[in-house]
Amino acid sequence: MAPEPLLSTRAQRAFIGTIGLQAIIVLVMVSITFKFVEEHVDLTIPRYKTLPCYLALFILAEIFEMFMALDALRLRNVIQLIGILSFHAAMIVMAALQIHETHTALYEQPNSTSYYNPYVNGDGPGTLWRKIEPFLVVTPIIIALSWVCLVFLFRELYHEFGWAIFHVVGANPVMKTMYQYYQIMICLLKFDFFAFIGVTMQLLIVVLIESTAEFGLTIAAIPVTLVLLIMAGAAVQREIKSIMSISLVLMLASQVYLTGGLFAQLVVMSSSVYKLVRFYAPSSEDQYITTRATLTVFTIVASLLLFATFGVGVRCFADFDKGLQSSKMHGQYYKPVATQLRENLFGN
Structure with missing residues (x-):
């Protein structure tokens, strides 16, 4: 009998597909945020460096999660799948923290000793913050929704891989x-x-x-x-x-x-x-x-x-x-x- 190919079941394909789809949406949201901010601020200024850091972290996180998911399915490793679910939950926290940190980076009081730009440094209607806020908020929501889907798919994979350790030891x-x-x-x-x-x-x-x-x-x-x-x-x-x-x-x-x-x-x-x-x-x-x-x-x-x-x-x-x-x-x-x-x- 020939070896069973990777991603041969519906649950496996759905698991990888869910991670891939949310990664695309999240990176698009983060990239749009980065682009809007880059147009109006100098990202070499220390307080604004949180945006390129935000983009880099999510690129790294999404690549890492996809690699871990493929590796877990290849090995039929239930424990690594649990680790991926924990990692995905941590990404929700990270995305939520970025909302606060981006606001902290942009917002300044008008009486600040540094140069004050009402559009860039304010947080009222018609400001840069209000323009990028929806994209920042969407990111943790998308990650949270995909996490719920992954939990559901994990149940199927758990039963699918249930005999894996028995076959080894x-x-x-x-x-x-x-x-x-x-x-x-x-x-x-x-x-x-x-x-x-x-x-x-x-x-x-x-x-x-x-x-x-x-x-x-x-x-x-x-x-x-x-x-x-x-x-x-x-x-x-x-x-x-x-x-x-x-x-x-x-x-x-x-x-x-x-x-x-x-x-x-x-x-x-x-x-x-x-x-x-x-x-x-x-x-x-x-x-x-x-x-x-x-x-x-x-x-x-x-x-x-x-x-x-x-x-x-x-x-x-x-x-x-x-x-x-x-x-x-x-x-x-x-x-x-x-x-x-x-x-x-x-x-x-």
Whole structure:
């Protein structure tokens, strides 16, 4: 029997189609907002940089979500599908925060010491804010509606993929639990990377100055973090204790720092508590005011993800050398049940 092709069922096609359609609508709304603002303001001014940051974040988020969805369907990974639903819900929050932050960036009091333009800096009828506000409001609504559709489709996919783990590890409940922890670990590493990129992108676009050492170190941290995440994933899959031990130590050490995902601030060496204080301290709040809500959420979520990754990593480490490595290496093949059972019986 030939392997079952990806996206061969209605639920799978609908799941990917829903993500793709909402991504198109959302990116159109964000792009229109960006275009209207770009026509009237200088985006190199720090307070207005929240708009290009907003556009960049959503482009990254939509590409990442599509990749994760295709990967989850390819692997028949129910846990990763749950992660996608959580990520999609987080996008609703992010889109809602952008309404507040864009208003903060544009609106200024008439008595401000800076140049005041009633059309650009006001928020009454006939202003730039009123022109772009509908597009900003539509974005979280579209994401929320698509989330409801994804939840409904998840129920169908859950039943469709229900036997996937059984085909990999058999009926042993202990092996099933160990494999589920392994799936959670791999899923967390993927989301750790997005969280790191999200915070890094905001810092590079909105906050950091190109001529500073921190800017260069933040750029350098991107490939370093990617390599470390890949190392952690390979270590837990191949059960390499030495690399896994190093990864866990780095995760634990990173709890002291603003990681944005994992290990980057081991290079930048900035305390997460210190960064959060700087977001709201009177002496530095102007530097962060138009993006500090999103940065705060990303920082807190990244820290929680890192904490969860460390905890699950320790659990996975304890499961090394217990007979699961072969299942990890071969994964959940995308094949019909009959084909998989036949292969198991005849040992092919």
